[in-house]
Amino acid sequence: MHFGIREHAMGSIMNGISLYGGLIPFGATFLIFSDYMRPPIRLAALMGIKTIYVFTHDSIGVGEDGPTHQPIEQLAALRAIPGLTVLRPGDANETAEAWRVAVSHHGPVALALTRQALPTLDRTKLGAASNTAKGAYVLQDSEGVPQVILIATGSEVSLALDAANKLHQEGIAVRVVSMPSWELFEEQNEEYKEAVLPKSVTARVAIEAASPMGWERYVGLQGTTVTLNHFGASAPAKTVFQKFGFTADNIVEQAKGLL
Known part of the structure; x- marks a missing residue:
């Protein structure tokens, strides 16, 4: 169904299809326009029905469309809705696993997908993408106890891996955690959470091209974030990220500052 630029109507009709039964509805639009669809998303979460929201163009990587179309606070706003599961996968394999979660999950799911091309990570050397279902997992680890943990989502996961390799070359033990879903991670037991984010490692950097709101839960008082507390700008994606x-x-630099 081609809804046109009518996100509120799209979300409402998706709810109706889900309530009627027999189908799993999904709808797609830019992440920035989740604001227009927030009431039906909230109602889907309140009712606990199965609807899937496919949000694309999920960051300042939108580039030349400028700050009006570059989501900043939308991820935090979606994560604030009780009962909604949000996933921001970091590569093609995580995206496939996120879709697997979406079609099998008991309630509404929002997928936040990037616009720009991303590398497909080599899973023979890194953590299995199937761990996406756990919300967060160790993507790359140090040989011994890590001195610092880099936590990233979406298009910033490959960036965290690049930074980890630079830190490793300087003799710093670093762990990279891919965290596509806060909600799924919070469903795991304490033993698993501790295995991924040990309390003894307080030097933590969260990396996400969005609002820092909520990340203090995972970086703590001694950690920091590479995030955005302001709107974006109109320029090619690579230029804006830099x-x-x-x-x-x-x-x-941020990781070394913590150490």
Whole structure:
């Protein structure tokens, strides 16, 4: 069904299809326009029905469309809705696993997908993408106890890996955690959470091209974030990311600052 630029109507009709039964409805639009669809998303979460929201263009990577179309606070706003599961996968394999979660989950799910091309990570050397269902997992680990943990989502996961390799070359033990879903991670037992984010490692950097709101839960008082507390800008995606500090070098600097 072609809804046109009518996100509120799309979300409402999706709810109706789900309530009627027999189908799993999904609808797609830019992440920034989740604001227009918030009432039906909230109602889907309240009713606990199975609807899937496919949100694309999920960051300042939208580029030349400018700050009006670049989501900043939308991820935090969606995560604030009780009963809604939000996933921001970091590569093609995580995206496939996120879709597997979406079609099998008991309630509404929002997928936040990037616009720009991303590398498909080599899973023979990194953690299995199937761990996406656990919300967060160790993507790459240090040989011994990590000195610092880099936590990233979506398009920033590959950036965290680049930063980790630079830190490793300087002799710093670093763990990279991919965290596509806060909600799924919170469903895991305490033993698993501790295995991924040990309390003894307080030097933590969260990397997400969005609002920092909520990340203090995972980085703690002694950690920091590479996030955005302001609106974006109109420029090619690569230029905007560099301008706002989403570079491996800046992440390295932030991590070393904690140590």
